[in-house]
Amino acid sequence: MNTEATCPALLIAAPSSGQGKTTVVAALARLLARRGWRVRVFKCGPDFLDPFWHQLASGAPVHNLDLWMTGEADVRARLHAAAQEADVILIEGVMGLHDGTPSAADLARLLGIPVLAVVQVGAMAQTLGALAHGLRRYKQESAGRLPWAGVLGNGVASEGHAALLRESIEPPGDWLGHLPKSEAMHLPERHLGLVAAHELGQAEALARLDAAADLLAATPLGALSLHDWRARWAVAFSPPAADAVPPLLAGLTVAVARDAAFAFIYPANIETLQALGAQVAFFSSLGGDALPACDAVWLPGGYPELHAAALAARTDLRDQLHAHAAAGKPIWAECGGMMALFDELVTADGGTHAMWGLLPGRVCMQKKLAGLGMQHWAPPVAGAEPLRGHTFHYSRCETPLAPIAHTQPAAGSARRGGETVYAGGPRGNVRASYFHAWFASSPQAAAALFSSDLGHLSSGNLDS
The missing domain is CATH 3.40.50.880 (Class I glutamine amidotransferase (GATase) domain)
Structure with missing residues (x-):
């Protein structure tokens, strides 16, 4: 059926690579899946390794989205299909929120998907407010308003540090919590990126995800109910016109x-x-x-x-x-x-x-x-x-x-x-x-x- 499908969705992005967004997305998917929610995760841009963790966390296949590489029609089709069967859709951005042409921000604007900014805050305090302000409003006059969900601080040193960060965010409702500086928020890496989840073995990989999910559960983001998600971040996804694929390899x-x-x-x-x-x-x-x-x-x-x-x-x-x-x-x-x-x-x-x-x-x-x-x-x-x-x-x-x-x-x-x-x-x-x-x-x-x-x-x- 070529009808809209509505589902709460977040695009989890960051100012740059190395902020912890992959771990946050995987931890969030694991946390919500443990509650029995049907979670579908996508990854912006070309990436083979992050999806292994997201698939393990969500229990569902993970596809890539990119307005250039996969194309707008493909992006719309995959998100529409996911919205028909999921309770929540999570999309991990690529590099920084506004990096690339087109960027993760372009995808969020095009489809009306709210952005959650994950920021590594170990070396900052009130400057987080200025950074969040800039991420949200960059190119607003030329490109239009960026749908916004809020900010999650990563690598927080103490409750006092968290208070300074929280007070810098305006409006206050944009503060979705903080994650402490912890080994639980780091997944193993090698030269091409993360070590694939299956290489660790399912038990060890799930234990890592559970530890990160437990930390996330203590945040305002982690405390939201499915009703809250639907009230805050529901997105209507429309299907594109689909072109038939010719059976050029039939019988092979x-x-x-x-x-x-x-x-x-x-x-x-x-x-x-x-x-x-x-x-x-x-x-x-x-x-x-x-x-x-x-x-x-x-x-x-x-x-x-x-x-x-x-x-x-x-x-x-x-x-x-x-x-x-x-x-x-x-x-x-x-x-x-x-x-x-x-x-x-x-x-x-x-x-x-x-x-x-x-x-x-x-x-x-x-x-x-x-x-x-x-x-x-x-x-x-x-x-x-x-x-x-x-x-x-x-x-x-x-x-x-x-x-x-x-x-x-x-x-x-x-x-x-x-x-x-x-x-x-x-x-x-x-x-x-x-x-x-x-x-x-x-x-x-x-x-x-x-x-x-x-x-x-x-x-x-x-x-x-």
Whole structure:
């Protein structure tokens, strides 16, 4: 039914990264789910790791929202669907509230979603009031009023400190409480971001979430009833007109690697493959699984550098992938998936590991970030929109392969250059890039990556 669906919703944002908003969102989702509320969580921007924690906390799938990468229609459709089945919707912002073009603030304005600002206040007092004032009113004259829920102070040293912070907020009802400086408000991290919740084990990960949720329960925010949420923050979500996805992969099976080495999978990408008509068969490179019988393979991103020895030992899977490619069947490898396809992987400690050898050369881990930002790529598919996505990696590749294409950075992206797209394998049907694609941005182009007829993608100027 194409009718509005109303549900209380909050967009939890911050002045910058590192303020604790991921932990707050996960703790809030856990707190409300413990009460029996149906909670749906979303993450603004490209991110694979934060959603693992939000899914564990809420008990429901977590999707990404971004007005550029996923598009307004996709954003509206996912929020409308969630509003039909949830008691509460939580959306975690990305970077700072007003960072990026479009920003989390733009999303909040467009859809009328109230913003809760989480601010790390360990090194400030009354200045919090000025900061909150600026976050709320920045660009108000040019962009319009920003829906506002209030402020939550994080990292508070004492009750006296909390009193100074609370008194700085105007109007007083915008103060939604404070969280103490505590290890409970920190989730474990590594070079690409948070450690995925499943890597800790469910018991330990839930214990961390419960500890944070207990702290949040003592705040004014945590004390609100579902009636309060509905009275304060109800949002009416309208459905967009939906375009039918053509069944371009009907009758085909796409094998998808999914484990700790290749975990960077947008749930929406799996949904898009299925909407295209494909059967999806998951397999684990670390669990010893053989390559399933399939027509195409997707090796998504992840942490092959943390599992290099185990991947090197999978000579059986290496041989199966070589046979798959020799039969002319396509492989699409993104970032970590691409890293596993080179001859060698050099880890940060200098160790060299033999990989699966479908692409000549090697990849080397480094301490410096090598790629970050929104990207798009237009494979030459008639009538198809460009694929949109992003890049984020700490490795570099050394290969004699000539690029078949380059992605292009989105307007306003911090990255000035695009990522290389390579074609390898005995028939040029192994395609790989550091680019992480959001398949729903162009189902037709996504289908081409898994089509048996990929020869046209190897010729000509494919730069978008």
